[in-house]
Amino acid sequence: MNTVVDVHKLHKSYAGQRVVDDLSLSIKRGECYGLLGPNGAGKTTTLRLLLGLTDPDGGTVRLLDHAVPGHAREARLKLGVVPQIDNLDPDFTVAENLLVYGRYFGMSDAAINARIPMLLEFSNLTAKRDAMVPTLSGGMKRRLSLARALVNDPDIIFLDEPTTGLDPQARHLIWQRLRELTSQGKTLLLTTHFMEEAERLCHRLAILDHGRMIAEDTPHELIKHNIEPQVVEVFGDEVETWAQNYAAQFSQRFEVSGETAFCYVSDAQPLVAHLQAHAGLRYLHRPANLEDVFIKLTGREMRD
Amino acid sequence: MKQHFLTLPKFSMRFLPIWRRHLLVWWKVAIPSILGHLADPLIYMLGLGYGLGTLIPEMGGTSYLLFLAAGTLCYSTMNSATFEALYSGFSRMHHQRTWDAILNTPITLDDIVLSEILWAATKSLMSGLAVLLVIWILGMSHTLLSLWTIPLALLIGLCFSALGLIMTALAPSYDFFMYYFTLIITPMMMLSGVFFPVDQLPSALQSVSAVLPLTHAIDLARPLLNGNIPQHILLHLAVLVAYTLAGFYLSLVLFRNRLSK
Incomplete structure (x- = not known):
């Protein structure tokens, strides 16, 4: 099972407007794949379709060999998501956020607590373990979102504009962590409109516009052939x-x-x-x- | 609206981690929350009960204080569930995006809505226990039958959280809930026999009262606190259960439609 994300002729319209139009792509294990596009190009809708949160009007999605949306629940067991807008629990500490989130995957408290020190270290938040979420900086919140997405040791991680709104230092730290994840064999699917981010991180990327894929290749080949x-x-x-x-x-x-x-x-x-x-x-x-x-x-x- | 939004919910134990999340949030504010549950009914019962109670020595065959106690127990539990399902539920769904976070895990919307109803009913149970405690401490009721108001509080909670979630599913913002309070909850308090017996109402309003869930809750709670076995138990329970199931199903369909966008 080398292909972990397989999308075939996906369609989605809202109120007659095609948001995702005949989209096909496949991502291999260990690959970092980028979805690029201006605002409204259909990036976030594509992620929602892949997660099984929205039903497509046509086409098929397979995630880790599970058909989505029919078996989205099984697929999501081995999936992590870093959302575009932080949705951490503001009433909880950093560690509590990880504990409570791990329970949603059916993990035991012991299993989650055993992973928390490693997750905190990975996200440079060890010192913030007991800090309440509202006291964290924007960069720390993004790192906690990333740590939370890893609590279930996922095979695939979706990242929706993971560094939007971060300062350069915070952005570089996230990039470094994402590269570590790909080197561990995790598959990443990220949306971004930072070209530098896409160029540095992605093995392959697709440019979307008005819901259609208008180019797909490695960053190097895209530059070589298009300009x-x-x-x-x-x-x-x-x-x-x-x-x-x-x-x-x-x-x-x-x-x-x-x-x-x-x-x-x-x-x-x-x-x-x-x-x-x-x-x-x-x-x-x-x-x-x-x-x-x-x-x-x-x-x-x-x-x- | 799509066909599969109408499918019946699939229940699983996956609601439990969400319920535990809400409990952990509550735990951090437990002391003010418990004080509120105790103080509100105490103030109402002492204020209205002693104030009006001296003018009205008896109502419906009991002291006015005890008459009011049964009403207070029911509307306190109703309010607890309603506030939790409306304001806190809307905050979790919309403002804090807690539901979005949970939906990225193997948990489904059916599990989330079930956990919301069970959690709001848990808050009702706490509120009902607090009122019962006040009733006991003030020595208003001595009967063991009053213990049956504990499961009743849970059922009232389930009923009004399910109904409240319909509003949450429809709400564009917090302001929308004012309609529900002004048009539904407050009139229901006046029509269901909280402060005075329903038979004081004109007959047209009595028929309205007969279909309101709070009326049926009070018809069970009042005799139980007086030490009598209520009449038409099955009818009252059936009405409360029917509102619960209908509210749960309708809110779920509305949430499915809202969140699929």
């Missing part, structure tokens, strides 16, 4: 005039967004040389990244 390798960002007051006159001449493709012109090129040298001679404009030359792919595929307009 020019070099990006020069040009900014300054005169950037609009400059872009009208010169951008097309020096780049394969360019976009002006606000006071920045994004120039996508295979060879940046002629453009950089030109810009060095052009006082009043500043520029940043960098390799193309996942965010460039994402913006190219999903567009620049706001989705909220």
Whole structure:
């Protein structure tokens, strides 16, 4: 049983609006798979369908060889979930949250208590064992959510935007822990709109837009196949005039967004040389990244 | 609404860890909670009972104090279950997202709704025990038959938590519950014989009273506290059980619909 998540032609509509549209994907054991997409792309709905919390209008889901939603309960026994919005118990301490949550999986108090020290250490919360949840920082709450998702020693962990709202230090700690989990053979499915997070953590990822999968590959291959390798960002007051006159001449493709012109090129040298001679404009030359792919595929307009 | 939202609930022991969660939360506020359960009926019974009791020496064949005690026992248990199912239930479902957290585990919505009803009924049981304790301490009732009001308090709790959860399933926000109190709970208190006998009401209102669950609860509690075996026991129990089952089923269907979105 190497494929642990198998989704085939999944459909879901709300009020005539297709939220998940013909989605198929499969995830292997030990893989970290990312679902990327702008707000409203269908990421959270996909997770709800996979958990069996919402019924699909069509298509099939198999989790750990259990058909979902019919046997979602059995599948959830070996599943951990880090939700997008923290739903820790505010009336409880850190350790009580783990104890009470473990009981939902039918675990004995002895079995849970035996795991708590390890879970606290993993989430850097050993010193906070008896702290009440409302006294924790945002980063600590996310780590406790992660520890809670591991209480039943799951095979698969779903993480819905696990680092949204965290400062860089807290984010890096979460990333480090997630890498440890994949190296232990856990399968991770995470949604995010941090491209850096997806690029660093995910073995493979899918970009969703309007409920459809518009690209799926390793981060490296996605960048290689979808976009020019070099990006020069040009900014300054005169950037609009400059872009009208010169951008097309020096780049394969360019976009002006606000006071920045994004120039996508295979060879940046002629453009950089030109810009060095052009006082009043500043520029940043960098390799193309996942965010460039994402913006190219999903567009620049706001989705909220 | 989808067909399978209407399927009958499947019961399992999985409600127990959720019930234990609620108990652990309660345990942290146990002292003020117990004091509240004791103080409210004490204040009502002493205030109204002694105040009105001097003006009304007897009502329904007993002292006004004991008449009021039976009403107080029933509406206190009703209120405990109602507040728990409405405000605390809504908080767990909506505000704190406790249900969302639980639904990610092998527990189903059927288990959650069952645990909500059983927990709210547990609160009713505590409230009923507190009122009974006050009744005993004040020496109002000496009969062993009064012990039957303990399982009765549990049944009243089940009934009103099931009915209250219908409102919780429909509520967009906490403010919505004011309708339930203003339109249902408060009129029911006036129509069910808490403060005065139902036969004082105009006959049209008496027929309304006859279908209210609180009326049937009081018709059981009052004779029990007086040391008499109630009449029409099976009828009263059947009404309370019917409200419980109907409320549980309807609230479950509404929750399934609400939470599948």
